[in-house]
Amino acid sequence: MTGFVATAPLASPHAHSGGRVTWVMGKVMLALAPATLYGFWLYGWPAIHLWVITILFSLLGEAFCVRLMGRRAIPVLMDGSAALTGWLLALSLPPWAPWWLGAVGGLFATVIAKQVFGGLGQNLFNPAMVARVALLISFPVPMTQMVAALPLGSVGAPDFVQGLRITLAGMPNYDAVASASLLGHAKTELSRGIDLVQTFASANAPALSFIGARTGSLGETSALLIAAGGIALIFLRIITWHIPVAMLLGIALPALIGHAIDPARYLGAGTHLLSGAAMLGAFFIATDYVTSPNTRLGQLVFAFGCGFLTWVIRTYGGYPEGVAFAVLLMNALTPAIDRLIKPRIYGRDRKGKPMELPEEKA
Amino acid sequence: MNARDIFKEGIWTNNSVFSQMLALCPAMAVTTTGTNGLGMGLASMAVLVCANVLVAMIRNFVSPQVRIPIFIVLIATLVTLVDLALNAWLHDLYKVLGLFIALIVVNCAILGRAESFASKSPVFYAALDGIAMGMGLTLALTVIGLVRELFGSGTLFAQASLLLGPSFAFLETTVIANFNGALLMVLPPGGFLVLGLLLAGKRVLDAKLERRRPASADFSNAEAA
Amino acid sequence: MSTLIDTWRAKLAYQGISLGIVAMFASAALVVGNQLTHDAILKAEADDLASSLAQVLPAGGNDNDMLADTVKVGAGGTAVAPPVTVYRARKAGAVTGVVFQRAERGYTTDIVVLMGVDTEGRLLGVRVIKHAETPGLGDKIEIAKAKWILDFNGKSLAEPAAAKWAVKKDGGVFDQFAGATITPRAVVKAVKGGLEFFAAHREEILQ
Numbered sequence: 001m002t003g004f005v006a007t008a009p010l011a012s013p014h015a016h017s018g019g020r021v022t023w024v025m026g027k028v029m030l031a032l033a034p035a036t037l038y039g040f041w042l043y044g045w046p047a048i049h050l051w052v053i054t055i056l057f058s059l060l061g062e063a064f065c066v067r068l069m070g071r072r073a074i075p076v077l078m079d080g081s082a083a084l085t086g087w088l089l090a091l092s093l094p095p096w097a098p099w100w101l102g103a104v105g106g107l108f109a110t111v112i113a114k115q116v117f118g119g120l121g122q123n124l125f126n127p128a129m130v131a132r133v134a135l136l137i138s139f140p141v142p143m144t145q146m147v148a149a150l151p152l153g154s155v156g157a158p159d160f161v162q163g164l165r166i167t168l169a170g171m172p173n174y175d176a177v178a179s180a181s182l183l184g185h186a187k188t189e190l191s192r193g194i195d196l197v198q199t200f201a202s203a204n205a206p207a208l209s210f211i212g213a214r215t216g217s218l219g220e221t222s223a224l225l226i227a228a229g230g231i232a233l234i235f236l237r238i239i240t241w242h243i244p245v246a247m248l249l250g251i252a253l254p255a256l257i258g259h260a261i262d263p264a265r266y267l268g269a270g271t272h273l274l275s276g277a278a279m280l281g282a283f284f285i286a287t288d289y290v291t292s293p294n295t296r297l298g299q300l301v302f303a304f305g306c307g308f309l310t311w312v313i314r315t316y317g318g319y320p321e322g323v324a325f326a327v328l329l330m331n332a333l334t335p336a337i338d339r340l341i342k343p344r345i346y347g348r349d350r351k352g353k354p355m356e357l358p359e360e361k362a
Numbered sequence: 363m364n365a366r367d368i369f370k371e372g373i374w375t376n377n378s379v380f381s382q383m384l385a386l387c388p389a390m391a392v393t394t395t396g397t398n399g400l401g402m403g404l405a406s407m408a409v410l411v412c413a414n415v416l417v418a419m420i421r422n423f424v425s426p427q428v429r430i431p432i433f434i435v436l437i438a439t440l441v442t443l444v445d446l447a448l449n450a451w452l453h454d455l456y457k458v459l460g461l462f463i464a465l466i467v468v469n470c471a472i473l474g475r476a477e478s479f480a481s482k483s484p485v486f487y488a489a490l491d492g493i494a495m496g497m498g499l500t501l502a503l504t505v506i507g508l509v510r511e512l513f514g515s516g517t518l519f520a521q522a523s524l525l526l527g528p529s530f531a532f533l534e535t536t537v538i539a540n541f542n543g544a545l546l547m548v549l550p551p552g553g554f555l556v557l558g559l560l561l562a563g564k565r566v567l568d569a570k571l572e573r574r575r576p577a578s579a580d581f582s583n584a585e586a587a
Numbered sequence: 588m589s590t591l592i593d594t595w596r597a598k599l600a601y602q603g604i605s606l607g608i609v610a611m612f613a614s615a616a617l618v619v620g621n622q623l624t625h626d627a628i629l630k631a632e633a634d635d636l637a638s639s640l641a642q643v644l645p646a647g648g649n650d651n652d653m654l655a656d657t658v659k660v661g662a663g664g665t666a667v668a669p670p671v672t673v674y675r676a677r678k679a680g681a682v683t684g685v686v687f688q689r690a691e692r693g694y695t696t697d698i699v700v701l702m703g704v705d706t707e708g709r710l711l712g713v714r715v716i717k718h719a720e721t722p723g724l725g726d727k728i729e730i731a732k733a734k735w736i737l738d739f740n741g742k743s744l745a746e747p748a749a750a751k752w753a754v755k756k757d758g759g760v761f762d763q764f765a766g767a768t769i770t771p772r773a774v775v776k777a778v779k780g781g782l783e784f785f786a787a788h789r790e791e792i793l794q
Binding site: 104112116134137138139140 | 543546547549551555558
C-alpha cells in the first residue's frame with residue numbers, strides 16, 4: 001500500500017507514527033486470515049495449494065523485476081505488498097483452479113500491473129484486480145468453473161495428495177462437483193427468460209448464506225468474516241470507514257430502487273451485498289492506499305462509483321460479477337478525482353483563492 | 363545520405379512503430395496473427411512506396427500552403443486502389459483486413475514520410491525510403507502479430523497460404539496443439555502489452571549496442587534520432 | 588524553370604489550381620481502378636456467397652445457379668419482419684433443397700446462421716456466418732473451432748420432438764459448451780425458428 005519517502009526532513013511536522021509498510025501489510029493479512037482459513041476449511045487442500053502457489057509466484061515476479069533493476073530483492077519482498085497482492089488474487093480465484101492460473105496471475109499482478117509502473121506506490125491500478133481481470137478475459141473457462149463446497153474432513157473431500165493432483169493436473173470430473181455461484185446462476189436464468197422470483201423459488205437455486213457455506217471463490221463465500229476483518233482494520237486505523245461504506249452504499253442504493261420497481265428483474269440489496277466480491281472489494285480492494293484518492297470526499301466519490309459500477313455491470317453487463325472491473329475503472333479516474341477534489345489550503349477557499357479577511361473597523 | 367543509412371533508419375533506428383510510435387492504430391487492430399500483421403505491413407508498404415515516389419515527383423510543383431491536402435488526396439487515392447485490388451484478387455485476405463485497409467489513409471507514418479522525407483528528396487531516394495520504412499513497419503507488425511498469435515492461439519503464421527499462396531503453407535506451424543490460448547493476447551489489450559514489452563526489449567538492445575560501440579561514434583545518427 | 592515555378596507558386600490561384608489538377612488525376616486513377624476491379628470484385632463476392640451456400644448442402648446436390656434461383660418469402664414484408672431471401676437448389680429442374688438465413692439474439696449481438704433444408708424439412712447443414720460471441724467460449728459454434736454445428740445435420744421438427752429442441756441443460760438433445768450456455772441456446776432457437784419458418788411457408792418456397 002503506501003510507501004514512506006525517506007528523505008531528510010526539511011520542514012515540520014516531524015512526528016512519525018512508528019508505522020511501517022510491513023506492519024500495515026501484516027495487519028491487513030491478519031484481518032484477511034479468518035475468512036481465508038474458513039475458505040480453506042470449506043474447499044479443502046486444492047484451495048490451500050492454489051493460495052500458496054499464487055503468493056509464491058507474486059513474490060517471484062516481484063523479485064525478478066527488482067533484480068532486473070539491479071536492487072536487492074529481499075528488502076523489497078519484506079514489505080509484504082507482493083504477498084498481500086498474491087493473497088488477494090488467490091481469494092478471487094475459483095478455489096479448485098489449476099495451478100498455472102495462480103502462477104500466471106501472480107506474475108501478471110506483480111510484473112505487469114505493479115513493477116512496470118515503478119513498483120509499490122507507483123501503480124495506477126490495483127495489481128490483484130488487474131491480474132484477475134486479465135485471467136478472466138484470457139481463460140474464461142477455468143475462471144468460471146466454480147465447485148460446490150466440500151469441507152475438509154467431510155466424505156469425498158480430497159486429501160493433501162489428491163488436492164495437489166487437482167491443483168496441478170486439473171479436475172478429473174468437473175461435472176460431478178460443478179456448481180454455479182449465485183450471481184452467475186441468476187444471470188443465466190434471466191437470459192433464458194426465467195425471472196428471478198421463479199429462479200430462487202426453485203429447489204436447486206444457490207442458497208444465500210451470511211456465514212458463507214456456498215459456492216464461490218475463497219473471498220466471496222463468507223461475507224461475514226470478510227466484513228469482520230474489514231471492521232477490525234477500521235478499528236486498527238489501517239483504513240477509514242469512508243470507502244467501505246460508500247462502496248456498499250453504491251451497490252445497495254440502486255439495488256434497493258431496482259428491486260422495489262421490479263423484483264423479477266433486479267436482485268435485492270441484501271443479495272447484492274452478500275454475493276460476489278462486494279465485501280472483499282469494499283474493505284480490502286477499493287481501500288488500497290495507492291490506487292484510491294487522497295481526500296476523504298474524493299474517497300467517498302471514488303468508492304460510491306465503484307459500488308454503482310459494480311451494480312451496473314452485474315445487472316446489465318456480460319459478466320455476472322463486476323467488482324474487479326468497477327474498481328479498475330474507478331482506479332483510472334483516481335488521478336482526475338484527486339485533481340478536482342483537493343484539500344482546502346489553510347487561509348484559502350476550496351478553489352485555492354485567498355480568503356477575504358473581515359475588514360477591521362477603525 | 364546513402365542507401366545504407368536509409369535502410370538502417372527505416373528498419374531499425376527510426377522504425378515507424380518502435381521508434382516513431384506512429385502507425386499504432388493498425389499495429390493494435392490487425393496484428394492478431396503473424397499473417398495479418400504481414401499482410402497489413404505489405405499493403406502499407408505498397409502505399410508508402412507509391413506515395414513517396416509520387417510526392418517526390420511533384421515536390422517542386424507543390425506549394426507549401428496546399429501540400430497537406432495534396433498529399434492526403436494522393437494517399438487516399440492509393441489506399442482506395444489497394445483496397446479495390448485486394449477485394450478483387452485477394453478476397454480471403456480482404457475479408458480479414460478489409461476494415462483496416464481504409465485506415466491506412468490516416469496512418470501517420472505515411473503522411474509523415476511524405477512530409478519529412480519524400481517532399482525534400484529525389485525520386486530514387488524517396489522510393490528507397492518508402493521500401494525501407496515499409497520493411498520496418500512490416501517487420502514490426504509481423505513480430506507483434508507473431509507474439510500475440512503464439513500466446514493467444516498457440517500457432518505461428520496461421521492461414522499464411524491465404525496471403526502468400528499455397529506454396530507458403532509450410533509457414534503455418536502449430537506450436538502448442540490443443541492450446542486454448544490466453545484470449546487477452548488476441549484482444550486489443552494484448553496488442554498494447556506486447557507492443558510495450560517489445561519496445562522495452564528494443565531499448566535494452568539499443569542500450570547494449572550503444573555500450574559496445576567505441577566512443578568515437580558517428581554523430582549523424584545521434585542527431586537524426 | 589525553377590524560378591518561373593517559384594513566382595507562380597506564390598500566387599493565390601496556383602494553390603487551388605494545383606490541388607484541382609492533383610484531384611483530377613486522382614479521380615481518373617480511381618475510375619480506371621474501379622473499371623479494372625469491378626467485375627473481379629462482383630465475382631469474388633458471388634463466389635463467396637456460393638461457397639457458403641454450398642457448405643450447407645450435400646456435395647453435388649444441385650446443378651443450377653442458386654444465386655439466380657431465389658424467392659422472397661416473408662410475413663407480409665413489413666419493416667419488422669423483412670422478407671427472407673430463399674435460395675433454391677435444383678437437380679434436373681426439381682428442387683432438392685433450399686438455403687436461407689436466420690438470426691437470433693446471442694450473448695452479445697445477433698447470431699446469423701445459414702441453414703440448408705431439404706424438401707421434407709430435414710436439415711442438410713447449418714453454419715454460423717456472423718456472430719460476436721466471446722472468443723474461446725461462445726465461438727465454438729464456428730465450424731473452424733468445433734464440430735458442434737454438425738450435430739444439426741439430419742434433424743427436423745419431428746426428430747427430435749419439439750420439447751427436445753433445446754440444449755441438454757434445458758432438457759434437450761444438444762450439447763452446451765463449458766462456460767457458455769446462452770450461445771448454443773440461441774443457435775438452437777435460431778435453427779428451430781428457421782425450420783418452423785420453412786414449415787409455415789413450404790408451399791410458397793417450393794412452388
